[in-house]
Amino acid sequence: MNFLISNPVIAFIVFILLGFVVYTGTKLFNEVILNKALKVRHQQMRISTVAKGIKARVTGLTVATLVPMAIIVAFVAVGTNTAAINVDKNLLSINSSSDIFEIYEDFNEKLNARNTSWSFRNTTNDMANPETALDGFDGSSGDYDIKTTGSGSDDYSETNNQVIGVDEMDNVLTDGKFIYTMNYNKIQITFAGVMVGDDFDASQIGLYKTFEYSTESCTDAQFYPQGMFVDEDHLIVIGNQYNYYCGEGQSKGDVELPETDKSEVGSSETGEDGTEPIEKDEDGLISFDDDVYVDYHYMGYKSSSIKVLVYNISEDFSLQDEYSMDGYFTGTRKIGDSLYIVTNNHIPFYLEDVNLDDYLPTYEVNGIEVDADYEDIVYVEGTSPNSFTTFYGINLDTTEVDMEVILGDSGYNLYVSNENMYLVGTNYYFWPILNTLVDSVTTEESTFDSKTAILKVSIGNAEVEYEAFGLITGNTLNQFSMDEYEGNLRITTTEGWWGEEINNRLYVLDENLKVVSMLENLGKVGETIKSTRFVGDYAYLVTFEQTDPFYVINLSNPENPVVEGELIIPGYSAYLQPLGENYILGIGYGDNDGGTAGLKIAIFDVSDKSNPVILGEEVIFDYSEHGWGYSSATYNHKDLLVSVEKGIIALPFNTSSYSEKDGYSFNSGILVYNFDFTNGLDYSGFVQHEQDSVEDVYVYKSKFISEYFYTVSNKYIKVSTLLDVEEILYSSDLEETVYSPYSSDLEE
Amino acid sequence: MFRLKVKEEEHKRIKDRLNxxxxxxxxxxxxxxKDLSENDKINIVFNQTDISKISKLLDIIVRGEDTYLIGNNEFGQKRVECRNFHYFIVEDEDVYGVLNNTKLLIRLKLYEVDELLKSKDFIRVSKYCLVNxxxxAYIKPELNSKLNLLMKNENHVEVNRGYYKEFKKTLKI
Structure with a gap:
């Protein structure tokens, strides 16, 4: 019926045909009955009746009835198939933009029935505007006279990935010969050294190449790298490209907004994914802070796309392929030659006469554009149809691109195993049809609780395909809240915010994302999950309010998970990483009279699962009363360098201290510990690039190549050895970059 | 009208032969x-060798007495047994009896013909038409509860809406 409502012409034809069928059917029925009665009457009258052509007439009438009926059945079958729920995957497929409007209106109708107002957030971006082509990706903007002949080392640190074999994007990489750094609008390639005989020679370190992308021009699209992958053949740069609304040289004045944005007069809003707030006055003009904006005024972007630049390392970093996907970046992974990217395209239903064709996900491969077809879009019935979430699989070898477009709430937390991608978000609204997917909801009414929605998309050989959708209670913390093991997804969530309302759960979901088992009320009253790590049959979980219960959960029987061990210590670990099978590294915060402060590094010995113990720990409060100290490794695992083979743990640590005499001083460096499974942690050193600097020289990454230890800041790459990390042997300057207030940071 | 009382295994065969x-x-x-005869009915006890004779007898019983009507056409006056008429129709206030190839002007009013042929399986299908x-030959339902009758002489006669129910009743539908 919905299909017919949305296709009035077909509905009209079906209606006419249906009328015809009813007419001919009735006529045929009457005719047969009447003539049968006539025949009987004739027999009673002892008259032999030989009606000529009666068979032909009945056949004709039957055909006249059945043919339109067959046409109607065909119409209905096609219509029903297109809108029918695929029971296996709970999907509604889509054939045209009107299907999407219908889904949207149906969804809102249900919301209104619950007296709930719901509107889409207005944003300044207008995807309908065509992008300005961006030139200049090919070839570096800076080449340096460095001899790079020779091969690099095979012994170097890779990105600290969650899943072995699933590469995560990062801002500093090495391939054993070069170090790739990302700095605002630049990718800089520093020659790290080559093998000379059996030894690695790091003495010739120097900046080799710089790719500078954005031109600070209002006429060109602006490209900002967000991260990189590197393998034996390719350097892959992924970034956002924006077309800005901007005006020039009007720092003391106001810049007029395009017409479409004047509706938001007097408002201040934040665009999606990092757009800065825009202040508008009564005339629809944007006000600027005089001393910040000197030459250009970027007033939010009108379109955004994600670019993937593939450079060929063997051909001196020549640009090999260029991919572009419109929308906003959600996440990416690389497995072998397959690059997977997830994007999000918001659908502005609030606009009058919105043409969905303009918002359909599109991608380009070396300038050839491909649009998604409506038939390719899948919709999980019951989810809010507010955006397109697109999963791309890019074969870097053949440049083939596969896409799977899903209409629904976008997610933000991406976990990728070697076989599947799981995109997790929060679903605020959903409908009874999904209740079968929800462990605790049995009501026939719509539900407004926030749930964690999980989209599962299978991957392999750069192909992507929707697999399943699931809903569970509570919110996930980060990508480490999830793990796929033997076909099951294990996932931890926290529900509630305060006191007894809080419920921490661990779910085991099957391959269709149906709940196999659940452990709940993990942790003590009021505690929330601070970190999770799954290692094979075990889950390690940290909850916290005032102390750190470290739980060991046995998942060897997925249907019956049990808490096997518990350890209570002050402070808590915000990140857990396995060190082999029997040890877990925890990075987090120390205890500060019941609160948290500083940095705490702990190694848990979990060889006896029922009795986890601390093998070694370090707590650092290295700052003054008015200062602060933190490590980005507590929230970004890729900033942590761990090598069990080399017995090294390195992570950035920053402090700021204040004295009346000198004011604030900033210290940033890489903290390095050696460890072994007998003695635990042993302080190795703190590598700084500038001491007590008045400006932020932020040392944020460390890598090793052979026995050399490389530390990276926004100004330098410095080289020491793993044996003596503090003694700087060599140093290479990185070109400084003027910080832009609009540099976006969309790291996952 | 009839009830056939013979051995069960012979019932269908004899019924078919007797039409x-x-x-x-x-x-x-x-x-x-004869033991199966019924007191309050007209009983015809027959020998199976006389089935064809019985069949002719049944024809006579069903036909009843012959009723003749006199009519004129261009070749003069004719006397025709009523069952040969396909239908009677009023044209310009004259009543015509339509035969297979010709029609006769009948010097009667249509209601008089109707009255005369009441027991002869004729039925009024409209104010102006009486059908045998x-x-x-065939009945075609039309729109608006009308019926189109195809007669054995290939003429078409319409059953008007007002006579539709009566027509169906006559056919025992």
Missing amino acids: LIETPKYEYVLTDD IGKI
Whole structure:
């Protein structure tokens, strides 16, 4: 019926045909009955009746009835198939933009029935505007006279990935010969050294190449790298490209907004994914802070796309392929030659006469554009149809691109195993049809609780395909809240915010994302999950309010998970990483009279699962009363360098201290510990690039190549050895970059 | 009208040979066993060797007496047994009896013909037309509750809406 409502012409034809069928059917029925009665009457009258052509007439009438009926059945079958729920995957497929409007209106109708107002957030971006082509990706903007002949080392640190074999994007990489750094609008390639005989020679370190992308021009699209992958053949740069609304040289004045944005007069809003707030006055003009904006005024972007630049390392970093996907970046992974990217395209239903064709996900491969077809879009019935979430699989070898477009709430937390991608978000609204997917909801009414929605998309050989959708209670913390093991997804969530309302759960979901088992009320009253790590049959979980219960959960029987061990210590670990099978590294915060402060590094010995113990720990409060100290490794695992083979743990640590005499001083460096499974942690050193600097020289990454230890800041790459990390042997300057207030940071 | 009372295994065969239609209400009992005859009915006890004669007898019983009508056409006056008429129709206030190839001007009013042929399986299908049920070849339902009757002479006659129910009733539908 919905299909017919949305296709009035077909509905009209079906209606006419249906009328015809009813007419001919009735006529045929009457005719047969009447003539049968006539025949009987004739027999009673002892008259032999030989009606000529009666068979032909009945056949004709039957055909006249059945043919339109067959046409109607065909119409209905096609219509029903297109809108029918695929029971296996709970999907509604889509054939045209009107299907999407219908889904949207149906969804809102249900919301209104619950007296709930719901509107889409207005944003300044207008995807309908065509992008300005961006030139200049090919070839570096800076080449340096460095001899790079020779091969690099095979012994170097890779990105600290969650899943072995699933590469995560990062801002500093090495391939054993070069170090790739990302700095605002630049990718800089520093020659790290080559093998000379059996030894690695790091003495010739120097900046080799710089790719500078954005031109600070209002006429060109602006490209900002967000991260990189590197393998034996390719350097892959992924970034956002924006077309800005901007005006020039009007720092003391106001810049007029395009017409479409004047509706938001007097408002201040934040665009999606990092757009800065825009202040508008009564005339629809944007006000600027005089001393910040000197030459250009970027007033939010009108379109955004994600670019993937593939450079060929063997051909001196020549640009090999260029991919572009419109929308906003959600996440990416690389497995072998397959690059997977997830994007999000918001659908502005609030606009009058919105043409969905303009918002359909599109991608380009070396300038050839491909649009998604409506038939390719899948919709999980019951989810809010507010955006397109697109999963791309890019074969870097053949440049083939596969896409799977899903209409629904976008997610933000991406976990990728070697076989599947799981995109997790929060679903605020959903409908009874999904209740079968929800462990605790049995009501026939719509539900407004926030749930964690999980989209599962299978991957392999750069192909992507929707697999399943699931809903569970509570919110996930980060990508480490999830793990796929033997076909099951294990996932931890926290529900509630305060006191007894809080419920921490661990779910085991099957391959269709149906709940196999659940452990709940993990942790003590009021505690929330601070970190999770799954290692094979075990889950390690940290909850916290005032102390750190470290739980060991046995998942060897997925249907019956049990808490096997518990350890209570002050402070808590915000990140857990396995060190082999029997040890877990925890990075987090120390205890500060019941609160948290500083940095705490702990190694848990979990060889006896029922009795986890601390093998070694370090707590650092290295700052003054008015200062602060933190490590980005507590929230970004890729900033942590761990090598069990080399017995090294390195992570950035920053402090700021204040004295009346000198004011604030900033210290940033890489903290390095050696460890072994007998003695635990042993302080190795703190590598700084500038001491007590008045400006932020932020040392944020460390890598090793052979026995050399490389530390990276926004100004330098410095080289020491793993044996003596503090003694700087060599140093290479990185070109400084003027910080832009609009540099976006969309790291996952 | 008839009830056939013979051995069960012979019932269908004899019924077919007699071209007999049995009805729940009946006046005649046909049987080959006099013990099966019924007191309040007209009983025809026959020998199976006389089935063809019985069949002719049944024709006479069903036809009843012959009724003749006199009419004129361009070749003069004709006397025709009523069952040969396909239908009677009023044209320019004259009543015509339509035969297979010709029609006769009948010097009667249509209601008089109707009255005369009441027991002869004729039925009014409109104010102006009286149809011989035995001469209807095929019935086609039309829109608006009308019926189009194809007669055995290939003429078409329409059953008006007002006579539709009566027509169906006559056919026992």
